[in-house]
Amino acid sequence: MAGLSHTKRGQRVDVTVGTEEFVVEHAAESLHVPFARTRRVVILEAARHYDKTTAVAAGATGALGVPLGALLILKKHRVDTVVVSYTNNRGGELGLVLQMEKGKGLEFGNMLKTHGIVVVDPPPDNPGNANKKTASGSREGR
Numbered sequence: 001m002a003g004l005s006h007t008k009r010g011q012r013v014d015v016t017v018g019t020e021e022f023v024v025e026h027a028a029e030s031l032h033v034p035f036a037r038t039r040r041v042v043i044l045e046a047a048r049h050y051d052k053t054t055a056v057a058a059g060a061t062g063a064l065g066v067p068l069g070a071l072l073i074l075k076k077h078r079v080d081t082v083v084v085s086y087t088n089n090r091g092g093e094l095g096l097v098l099q100m101e102k103g104k105g106l107e108f109g110n111m112l113k114t115h116g117i118v119v120v121d122p123p124p125d126n127p128g129n130a131n132k133k134t135a136s137g138s139r140e141g142r
Contacts, residue, residue, distance in 0.1 A: 013026045033084065040084075041118070041120070042085075043120065044081040044082075044105075046081045047078055080100045082098045083095060
């Protein structure tokens, strides 16, 4: 993660919102993002798959003769994905992508809105249009 050199993809971080900035922390490192340099935040709804955990669970339960692992493969963990667009202290454009527990992304977005940051909320779910073709022939909802 840019700004947190020892933080890798998929690692947990703490996010706190202050009066002038929000801070992303992992271990002894922290990334301070001032509200004044935060351009926009997009919040998306997503599903996260835990491949390694599922493979281990499938192997362990399969050895016991219990097909629980097969059920775990089908399970998705719902999350909010928050994409933050901001500029660094030299004016360079940067982005930050965070996955949060379902509902926490909207909560984070609402806190940022109170500081005047543009937050784009997720589009409403419309499962009825998931496979409906548009006039151009492409599929909606994908």
